[in-house]
Amino acid sequence: MRPAVRPVGRLLGQVWVWPAVVMTVVGGYRLGTPDLWRDEIATWTVATRSLGDLLRLLQHIDASNGVYxxxxxAWTTVFGDSTVALRIPSVxxxxxxxxxxALTxxxxxxxxxxxxGAGLLLAVPPEISRYAQEARxxxxxxxxxAAASYFLLRALERPTWRRWAPYCVAMALAGAxxxxxxxxxxxxxxxxxxxLWxxxxxxxxxxLWRFPVAVAVSALPVLPVVLLGSRQSDRQLGWIPTPxxxxxxxxxxxxxxxGPVFYAFALLALLALALPGRRLQAWQLxxxxxxxxxxxxxxSRLGDTSYFLGRYLLFTVPAWAVLAGGGAGALYGAVKALARPDRAPRRSVAVAGLLTVALLALPAVEALPxxxxxxxxGSHNGSEEPFRSAALEISAGYRSGDGMAAPLGDQSWAMAWPGVSYYLPPDVRPYPVFVARSADDAEDLSPEPCPQPADCLGEVSRIWLLVLGDTTDxxxxxxxxxxQLLRTRYGAPDRVTPLGGLTLALLDRDT
Structure with a gap:
């Protein structure tokens, strides 16, 4: 037994193990509870298509997310497309x-x-926790x-191509x-x-020349994404305001x-920058x-397109976590150094440990609420896209042959059609009203609306109607x-149900 225990003990003694375990637990807690919101629905509707359909779609939209x-x-082909399965890769x-x-x-x-401390602190910010369980x-x-930063430090210490290679792979994956x-x-x-200084x-x-070469090598696989994404930026990013x-x-x-969590991190960062030890490394971070x-x-300020959005820059938080961990380590080292051999060094070390733990716990306490x-x-969407609620209402009253109409065209950004479809049971498949082509055939995220509504109304006697917002009309x-066509053929809705972001109505020609 003893030889088998030693490798386990060595593994548990590695600085990266417990941060990874804690982050897995934090990210996995209630992983399937929040409903998928429209961006996650986009992941589902693209990832579950055939490979050919997926590649054709990327020529028109969302090329910047193509690698993901x-x-x-590949993941959903093996593990399925349940909410938990879609989010596990992010965890x-x-x-x-x-x-x-932790390694950095x-x-x-x-x-x-x-x-x-740095590794554990990464699990504290609520935004890290949120995107650890989002299918994006x-x-x-x-x-x-985070991996590229670690590999870069290794390459700077010994700049062999063998050490530059993992840096290039990590950067290419991030850019793609x-x-x-x-x-x-x-x-x-x-x-x-x-x-260098x-x-x-x-x-x-x-x-001075190997770093730029490594960056250029990393950028080469990303160039196709850049070329396709630049043509699609107006459609996908036009909604982000100039900062x-x-x-x-x-x-x-x-x-x-x-805010409190950020300022707690900033306090720990100031300790790393101020206390003796490795101030230059703190400035690097x-x-x-x-x-x-x-x-x-x-x-974003000077150009035509804005990219200044919190989740787009989430990748900078690991550097803050390393810096905050450095502050905790600097405090521990400073207080420990004050201990004199003849004056209870154990007590000073204990005080150092308590102070460090208190500062490490401060962000966590602030983050708890x-x-x-x-x-x-509804935490991922702010209850603005109650796709599950709409699907439950439709399923409860569904009759074979029913139709469904949902926002398309200029309102397709809401992903209402694929969002509700995700939560409908396999045996509930309403006829697509006002749809000229399915999303797959249209090579888009949502179905293509019919230019002549009368041609795509069908002969359904009942239509489940979804509109954006809460309304009585x-x-x-x-x-x-x-x-106008629906008023002529069906009259007033039989019942109207506001769901908090969407309104569901039932039109019945026979009533």
């Missing part, structure tokens, strides 16, 4: 991010306290950037998962500059999902966390030609 959709296509990815955060902190600060690419990108993540190169360049005059000057200077100042609160944010803000907010049924929320 391909990964999810695992964020657990990987926590592991790389250990390499930069040389302290187990800093390493384990943000957790994967966060993990890839979300193009905005490549803004981290600005922070990495600053990290490189401070590394710290190691002078023995600094390896080859880094203000005030928005930049308060961005930390949005990025973390909690601060630049790694902040320069991508400032860069994206400037591009926020964490349940990302675990209830659902026909008034429809396109004029469709509403």
């Amino acid at each position: 959709y391909l990964l999810m296509h 695992l990815a964020m657990a990987g991010a926590a592991a790389f955060v 902190a250990r390499r930069l600060f040389g302290s187990r306290v800093a390493a384990v 690419s943000y957790a994967l990108v966060t993990c890839a950037i 998962g979300h193009l905005v993540s490549f803004s981290t190169v600005a922070g990495q360049a600053a990290l490189l500059g401070l590394h 710290r190691t002078r005059p023995e600094a390896d000057r080859r880094l 203000s200077l005030r928005g930049l100042g308060y961005f930390g609160e949005r990025l973390f999902g909690s 601060l630049l790694l966390a902040e320069l991508p944010v400032v860069g994206v803000w400037l591009v 926020k964490q349940p907010a990302v675990r209830y049924t 659902p026909l008034g929320g429809m396109p004029t030609d469709q509403a």
Whole structure:
């Protein structure tokens, strides 16, 4: 038994293990409770198509998420498309991010306290917790950037191509998962500059050309995504407002999902920057966390398209976690150093430990009221897309041959048709009213609306009608030609049910 126990003990002693375990537990808690919201529905409707249909769709929309959709296509083929199955990859990815955060902190600060503390702190921000259980690419990108930071540090210490290779893979995966993540190169360049300054005059000057080459190699696989995504940016990003200077100042609160949690991280970061130890490494991390944010803000301010959104820059939070862990480690080391051999060193070490634990616990305590907010049924969508509620109402009153009409065209962004369809049982399949082509045939996320409503009404006697918003006049929320046709053929709705973001009505020609 003993030889078998030793490998387990060594594994549990690794600084990355417990952060990864804790992040898995935090991300997995009530994983299936929040309903899928429209972005997650987009993941489902794309990932579950045939490979050919998926590739054709990417030529028209969502190419920037193409690599993630391909990964999810493979995943759902094996594990299915339940809510839990769709979200598990994000849980695992964020657990990987926590592991790389711990490894990065250990390499930069040389302290187990800093390493384990940094990894555990990553699980604290509510936004990290939320996107750890969302079927989108943000957790994967966060993990890839955290890995790239760790591999970059290894390459800087010994710049062989064998060490540059994993950095290139991680950066390529991050860029293909979300193009905005490549803004981290600005922070990495600053990290490189401070590394060369710290190691002078023995600094390896080859880094000055090897780093740009590694970045260029990482960018090559991303170029097709850039070319396709640039043609689709107006359709997908036009809704993001141009950021203000005030928005930049308060961005930390949005990025973390909690002002108190962000300021607790900032306090720990100040300790890393102020206390003796490894201040230069702390500055490297601060630049790694902040320069991508400032860069994206400037591009969004000066360009035609804005990219300044909290979840787009979620990948910067691991650098903050490493920096905060460094602050905890610096505090522990500073108080421990005050212990004198003749004056109860154990007591001083105990005090250092208590202070460090208290500061590490501060963000967690501040985050506790926020964490349940990302675990209830409508937490991912703010109850604005009650797809499950609509599906339950339709299923309860469904008759064979019923039709369904849902927002399409200019309102297809709401993903109401595929969202409700996801939650309908397999034996409940209403006739698609006002649909010219299915989403698969249209090579889009939602079905294509019929230009002549009368041609696509069908002969159904009852229609389940979905409109956006809560209203007592659902026909008034429809396109004029469709509403007029339904009034003529069906009259007033038989019953109207506002669901909180959607209104469901039943039109019955026989009543």
